[in-house]
Amino acid sequence: MEHPILFLNLLFKKLGLPIVSNFEDAHTLAQYLLLPYVTYTWVVMLVLVSLAALAAKSLQMVPSGGQNFFEMLITGIEDFMVSITGEEGKFAFPLIATLGLFILTSNYMGMIPGFFSPTANINTTAACALIVVVCTHAIGIKFHGIKYVKHFMGPIWWLTPLIMPIELIGHAARVLSLSIRLFGNIFGEELVLAILFFLAGLYLAPLPIMFLGLFTGFVQAFIFCLLSMMYFAGAIEHAH
Amino acid sequence: MTKKVGLLTTVILLGLAAVALAAEAGPSGAEKVAGLNFFIYSAVAAGFGIAIAAFGTGLGQGMAVKSSVEGVARNPEASGKITVTMMIGLAMIESLCIYALVICLILIYANPVSKLIQTFIGLAK
Numbered sequence: 001m002e003h004p005i006l007f008l009n010l011l012f013k014k015l016g017l018p019i020v021s022n023f024e025d026a027h028t029l030a031q032y033l034l035l036p037y038v039t040y041t042w043v044v045m046l047v048l049v050s051l052a053a054l055a056a057k058s059l060q061m062v063p064s065g066g067q068n069f070f071e072m073l074i075t076g077i078e079d080f081m082v083s084i085t086g087e088e089g090k091f092a093f094p095l096i097a098t099l100g101l102f103i104l105t106s107n108y109m110g111m112i113p114g115f116f117s118p119t120a121n122i123n124t125t126a127a128c129a130l131i132v133v134v135c136t137h138a139i140g141i142k143f144h145g146i147k148y149v150k151h152f153m154g155p156i157w158w159l160t161p162l163i164m165p166i167e168l169i170g171h172a173a174r175v176l177s178l179s180i181r182l183f184g185n186i187f188g189e190e191l192v193l194a195i196l197f198f199l200a201g202l203y204l205a206p207l208p209i210m211f212l213g214l215f216t217g218f219v220q221a222f223i224f225c226l227l228s229m230m231y232f233a234g235a236i237e238h239a240h
Numbered sequence: 241m242t243k244k245v246g247l248l249t250t251v252i253l254l255g256l257a258a259v260a261l262a263a264e265a266g267p268s269g270a271e272k273v274a275g276l277n278f279f280i281y282s283a284v285a286a287g288f289g290i291a292i293a294a295f296g297t298g299l300g301q302g303m304a305v306k307s308s309v310e311g312v313a314r315n316p317e318a319s320g321k322i323t324v325t326m327m328i329g330l331a332m333i334e335s336l337c338i339y340a341l342v343i344c345l346i347l348i349y350a351n352p353v354s355k356l357i358q359t360f361i362g363l364a365k
Contacts (some may be wrong), residue, residue: 179334184338191345198264226324 007114008039037121044105044118047071076223077225084226088143092232094134098127100225103182108219111188111210120187122179129178132228140235151235178227185220203220275353280350286344293340300333 012019012034019034020026026035055066063071077097082127084089103119110117118124155165191208196206308326312319348354 142340180330180342181335184335184342187345188338188341219327220330223327226328227331230328 005114006036006040006116009036012039020186037118037124038117040109040116041106041118041124043115044102044109045184048101048105081229084229085236086165089229089232089236090134092139096225096232097132099132099228100221103128103137103224104218104221107186107221108214110143110186110193111213117186117190119182120190122183125179125182126175128182129175132178132231133175135169136174136228136235139232143236144238145169148235162214174231178224182220182224189216272356275356278351278353279357280345281291286347288342289347290337290344293337296336297333300363301330304329304333 002169006021009019009021015109017034018031020031021036023035026032032038051066055070059067065089074097077100078093081093081096086091106118109115110120122172137148140151144150152164152167153160154167189212192209193206193213196209199205304326308322311322
């Protein structure tokens with residue numbers, strides 16, 4: 001269920017591009033590429049890249065304005081990450097920070113009328129979750145080599161046939177839980193906004209839910225980063 | 241012409257067989273009633289499902305917040321760490337309710353009958 005009015009869709013329609021708002025209606029590659037959650041992902045990327053370019057245009061020793069704000073943000077995330085994964089997990093900081101900023105921006109984008117949260121679609125969140133889980137295993141193999149298998153074997157060797165499937169299912173469920181948590185929160189909130197707007201939009205009924213949405217959007221981005229960091233930390237530490 | 245109509249009917253029948261009621265073939269009265277009943281059961285299931293999930297989630301989150309507030313009251317210096325841990329726990333508990341919400345949304349919006357019902361009451365075309 002998408003918003004009925006999306007600015008980019010209207011613009012593209014004026015330009016004569018093949019636009020569909022639903023996944024089921026899309027048939028050609030161009031239609032798949034112009035689905036709302038794809039186009040609005042590009043918008044999020046543009047926003048983030050232009051903000052970063054603005055902040056990093058004139059770097060100074062004594063920061064001011066945008067540079068100050070971004071330095072504070074990045075240092076905050078970095079300190080937090082070091083406190084969870086330790087210094088050895090710091091190399092994954094760009095990935096986590098990028099994911100966090102991307103998810104936060106996309107969550108907040110749905111608050112603006114005429115815009116759409118890319119994270120209110122299961123495809124976007126599943127992509128993020130897959131990246132995190134694949135990176136977890138890559139980090140584990142990088143740190144432990146072939147001994148990374150020990151993470152899956154449990155404490156005692158003869159329990160391995162029992163523990164191994166459970167661990168594998170647990171690792172697969174990480175993708176599911178990460179993606180569905182984010183998707184469900186953001187999509188549910190958008191749905192509540194839409195329903196309240198249809199019921200009593202004239203009396204500003206969606207407004208309180210929007211404030212709640214500002215909170216949920218931040219918390220979900222935070223939780224996503226936090227869980228990714230904890231998965232990374234789990235892959236870095238030695239098998240018990 | 242008759243051949244075309246025959247072909248069309250075959251296609252429609254195949255579609256009906258494939259997706260129980262979702263085809264735009266103009267289902268009969270009995271099918272409509274069955275679809276409506278199915279939708280009513282789905283709506284009831286969705287309502288009860290989210291209510292039960294919210295009940296359990298509320299209890300769980302209440303206990304988590306209670307314990308962490310007590311912890312902060314006893315040792316205010318540890319409030320930062322307690323808050324972060326509580327947030328993780330709350331997100332874990334809340335995700336259970338979110339899973340139920342997703343299932344409820346699937347029940348209402350993504351089952352094969354809902355499109356028929358939406359057409360029926362004029363929400364979709």
